[in-house]
Amino acid sequence: MYPKLIVEEAYKYFPLRRSLVEILTFRRHRYVRAVDGVSFAVNEGEIYCLAGESGCGKTTTGRLVVRLIDFTAGRALYMPRKEVLSEIPPEYLVDGKYVNLASRLPRYVDKLLRRDVQIIFQDPYGSLNPRMRIYDILKEPLDIHGMGSTEDERRETVFRALEEVKLTPPEEFAERYPHMLSGGQRQRVAVARALILNPSLVVADEPVSMLDVSIRAEILQLMLDLKATRNLTYVFITHDLAVAAYICNNIAVMYLGKIVEKGPIDVVINNPQHPYARALIAAVPEPDPRNRFKIRELPISGEVPSAAHIPPGCRFHPRCPYAMDICKTEEPPEIEVEKGHTLSCWLYARR
């Protein structure tokens, strides 16, 4: 089976604004290396998780995949749904079934892809226009993409979408404004908006992080149900490893713009190998009061440096208890420790 999405060596650098002095003295541009050589593959129908602490590049990777921003370098091969694929001329295809999301594409191909790849944002408060009725928020993408031949048809599509995310009766919710909804309901509107164009890949950026725990499960279940009925593939971004463990099939743990370890979720959670991944997993609090008497083993020190000053060699070396000389100068290669389970660390490199 061919993967749905293959991201290969993706880079995204954001230029840092230079001060006047820096410009006058011809100092080189400096960059925030938000995504710094990231590779992963997502199978059709799976939930692939990008995990890591804030600032490690999860959102930027997601925004690259949905083409909200351009790649600095790298490639991302995406296999659109059949109907979409058949509308794309062969000269834009790789191997006859993939489109490179990092390449220049004509407007109409771009538009097709924007339909097929959608994103759900983290913030249910900021991501919906407060001045628009829910009805108009959901109808907007239909208008933009010229979906539905009549107003009635579009209306029906909007109501069906509301029903699908369990905002019933749809007639009532359609008339409301975002501020008249709870956080959970707003996030359901965001899900409905992402799905109304019938995409096949959805990037969900921390879709439940801002919600109270007691309602998170409902959104997660909704996403799982829709995945089954709509045959969706998700790239699921989260900093919460327990949520990842609950919902994902595969996981990639990121640190400062790079993936340090990736593999099947159970393998990575139960048997993490990379020193950073191990610390991250050991740090997750659990609702078990027996932990009260335990000091958690967290051998790593310090905090994540800024993505504008990435340490040379292994970027984790200043915090790593096992750092060796080579770690300070050379980037560790990616090593497959067992099938589908890879990590980047000199400890595991046979030399």
Next chain:
Amino acid sequence: MSSPLLEVRDLRIYYYTLTGIVRAVDGVSFWMAEGEVLGIAGESGCGKSTLGYGLLGLVPPPGRIVSGSIVLDRTDVTKLRPPELRKVRWAKVSMIFQGAMNALNPVYTVGHQLAEPLVLHRGLSVKEALEVATDMIKKVGLTPDVLRRYPHELSGGMKQRVMIAMALLLKPRLVIADEPTTALDVVIQAQIMNLFKELRKIERNAMILITHDLSLIAEIADRTSVMYAGKIVEIGSSDEVFGNPLHPYTQGLLRSIPRLREKEKITWIPGVPPDLRMPPPGCRFHPRCPYARDVCRSEEPPEIEVEKGHTLSCWLYARR
């Protein structure tokens, strides 16, 4: 038993807003023993922070303490005038605020900010104060050079450690920590929780940990209380509350938390918490409760001690 360190009785704190009276804390009672860690859990907006501020006598306007008593070390905090209150606040009880890292004053060094209260409240000389500050900064896992630095030169985790040092400086009997790790990454959060665990052994102060994250409470609290819509609905030893939760809300909350290593299906509580300007009659949880019956819709459930030290408010457990 000796008298408790803190005893709160029927505390009510309301915000008088233009759109109505927000009953943020509405009849809260509990006690705490010397040196104990109590966790207060609940969803956003249920009144946790308001309760924390109330215990310090620091409710922001338009809020005020409407009734009830807060007896801390035999003094009723609600009856104190501002100058007396300020003394209590530093010497007996201190607080680490939600989003506290930004509460440090940007124009003074960390050392200045730590030494100042010692000079003002303890009458120490500047040199003595700096010695105490150095000692405390080491206890929270920082190096003394931090004292010469300004807040913007520190990372989030370091700033939070400074805030903890500040809260412990005058050796208060009670420290109230409101979401002390919410703004931090999980590794730093775990380090701070480790620090709290170590410090309680050395300092032996009591602590109230306020957080929406039940897992953090389980990490450290001897007793756990669960708030819903301005009330404590269940309180007991952490072993009891986590191992044998009885209130339907507590049960629902615990079932909604995904576990790292268990694949058990999580569930959710339907609906949303009420608007505290017009909470529902009877049991405030009844619109979301799977067990609600007629009496729940009209009469407030009484507080019932189901077992020694394990108390809850729910009609299911009332013998009538």
